[in-house]
Amino acid sequence: MSDNAKEILKIEHLFKDYDNTPVLEDIDLTVNKGEVVVIVGPSGCGKSTFLRCLNGLESIREGRITLDGEPVDPNNRSIYKIRERIGMVFQSYDLFPHKTILQNITLSPVKVQKRDKKETEKEALELLERIGLSSHKDKYPRQLSGGQKQRVAIVRALIMHPEVLLLDEITASLDPEMVREVLDVVLSLAREGRTMVIVTHEMGFARAVADRMIFMDGGHIVEEGSPDEFFDRPKSERLRSFLKTFDYEG
Amino acid sequence: MRLTEFFGFDVLLKGSNMLRLLEGLMVALKISLISVAISLILGTVLGIIVTFKKPAINAIFRVYLEIVRIMPQMVLLFIVYFGAARAMGLNLTPELSSVIVFSFWGIAEMADLVRGAVTSIPRIQYESSQALGLRTYQTFLYVILPQTVRRIIPMSINLITRMIKTTSLVMMIGIVEVLKVGQQIIEANRKSSPNAAFGIFATVFLLYFIACYPISRLSVYLEKRWSI
Numbered sequence: 001m002s003d004n005a006k007e008i009l010k011i012e013h014l015f016k017d018y019d020n021t022p023v024l025e026d027i028d029l030t031v032n033k034g035e036v037v038v039i040v041g042p043s044g045c046g047k048s049t050f051l052r053c054l055n056g057l058e059s060i061r062e063g064r065i066t067l068d069g070e071p072v073d074p075n076n077r078s079i080y081k082i083r084e085r086i087g088m089v090f091q092s093y094d095l096f097p098h099k100t101i102l103q104n105i106t107l108s109p110v111k112v113q114k115r116d117k118k119e120t121e122k123e124a125l126e127l128l129e130r131i132g133l134s135s136h137k138d139k140y141p142r143q144l145s146g147g148q149k150q151r152v153a154i155v156r157a158l159i160m161h162p163e164v165l166l167l168d169e170i171t172a173s174l175d176p177e178m179v180r181e182v183l184d185v186v187l188s189l190a191r192e193g194r195t196m197v198i199v200t201h202e203m204g205f206a207r208a209v210a211d212r213m214i215f216m217d218g219g220h221i222v223e224e225g226s227p228d229e230f231f232d233r234p235k236s237e238r239l240r241s242f243l244k245t246f247d248y249e250g
Numbered sequence: 251m252r253l254t255e256f257f258g259f260d261v262l263l264k265g266s267n268m269l270r271l272l273e274g275l276m277v278a279l280k281i282s283l284i285s286v287a288i289s290l291i292l293g294t295v296l297g298i299i300v301t302f303k304k305p306a307i308n309a310i311f312r313v314y315l316e317i318v319r320i321m322p323q324m325v326l327l328f329i330v331y332f333g334a335a336r337a338m339g340l341n342l343t344p345e346l347s348s349v350i351v352f353s354f355w356g357i358a359e360m361a362d363l364v365r366g367a368v369t370s371i372p373r374i375q376y377e378s379s380q381a382l383g384l385r386t387y388q389t390f391l392y393v394i395l396p397q398t399v400r401r402i403i404p405m406s407i408n409l410i411t412r413m414i415k416t417t418s419l420v421m422m423i424g425i426v427e428v429l430k431v432g433q434q435i436i437e438a439n440r441k442s443s444p445n446a447a448f449g450i451f452a453t454v455f456l457l458y459f460i461a462c463y464p465i466s467r468l469s470v471y472l473e474k475r476w477s478i
Contacts, residue, residue, distance in 0.1 A: 055381055057377055057380060057381065080383055080385055081383075083380060083381060083382070083383040084383035086381075087381070088378075088381040090374060090377065090378060090381075092372075092374050094374045094375065094377070094378035095378075096375065096378075096392075096393055096397075097397065098396045098397050098400060098476070107382070107384075107392060108382035108383055108384060111384065111388055111392065112382065112383045112384055112385070112388065113383075153378075156382070157381075157382070160382065160383065
């Protein structure tokens with residue numbers, strides 16, 4: 001990281017528990033503008049919970065999360081404003097089933113940001129064009145494949161012009177042949193310089209897209225580093241054994 | 251004797267009998283539709299309140315729902331109309347008593363339908379709305395309620411038609427609605443057309459059918475149009 005990189009998302013001493021069972025312990029992380037941070041780790045290690053804390057979907061016990069200096073706090077009314085600036089896409093298909101693709105995308109910018117409907121629709125169509133789905137604009141989510149739905153969900157987050165995009169295992173419930181089309185969209189976003197925090201199980205994708213890799217286990221950040229260090233020269237035994245589980249040759 | 255006379259349908263054409271039956275139907279529809287409107291609106295509000303899971307409110311709601319389900323509507327009618335007049339000195343008209351009882355019933359059932367539908371909407375729908383910056387009221391208005399409405403249409407249409415049908419009970423507290431008018435016509439023609447009971451009651455049946463069938467067709471139409 002260069003020294004003049006601008007911090008956008010800062011997490012300091014984050015503690016989180018469910019009913020007194022610690023889930024996240026003393027997490028510190030700073031994400032710079034334009035950086036792609038990829039978090040991997042075994043199931044239940046807290047990585048999804050961590051991501052959900054970042055836009056205030058989970059309350060935290062201790063610590064501080066700030067977006068460009070402003071606190072991310074689910075108990076504060078400002079959380080709505082903050083969420084407009086942080087986009088999130090989930091693992092399960094979260095499109096609104098009663099709205100068309102176009103309506104899914106324009107709902108929030110028109111209702112929340114009070115943007116002009118015509119212009120928002122125009123932008124939505126341009127974004128749909130980019131992911132090759134403009135001809136599906138009047139269809140309902142049930143008429144789309146899983147991969148198509150996830151691409152729409154990404155566009156729905158993008159149209160809010162978020163400063164940070166959070167992707168929570170967005171390919172985990174897709175059929176294998178659809179994973180690629182979704183990850184290609186994310187790769188192109190990374191190339192544009194979008195700031196993203198990504199949780200994934202796709203190691204090849206993680207290596208291709210990440211500026212920085214994070215390994216979480218048992219609610220801690222165990223190791224972090226550049227993709228090359230991370231995958232080729234893992235320092236901790238836990239990361240080595242975790243990476244081995246993805247290796248079928250050994 | 252012609253067949254229409256044998257079954258007593260000719261009685262319908264005597265005097266203003268058919269008109270009286272239709273007026274009776276209007277009385278029944280007026281009571282039921284006012285009650286339905288009250289039930290749909292207040293039931294929806296109550297159903298949403300129950301989803302907030304405040305223990306005291308939910309406990310009261312469960313008792314309320316049980317009472318409505320266990321008590322026959324006729325007993326409720328008697329309690330409100332005869333009982334309230336005696337015990338509390340309230341002089342309620344039969345029509346008002348009926349609307350109170352039917353709304354009391356409808357609100358409970360409607361609230362339970364809404365509660366069930368709202369809680370069946372997956373959590374991810376709330377979370378993705380939140381993540382998009384939608385305020386709580388916007389999440390309800392644009393995301394949760396439209397999906398809830400689609401889910402409760404079949405059951406609430408069923409409730410509405412049941413309420414219309416059950417208005418036949420209100421003649422027990424002296425309201426002259428369609429079934430009562432039918433009885434009066436049959437009584438009045440007992441000598442000249444002893445078989446009128448069949449024709450008149452068959453006509454009453456047909457009138458209820460005409461009132462309820464469009465509503466159930468509407469349900470089918472909406473279900474198709476809004477299928478998710």
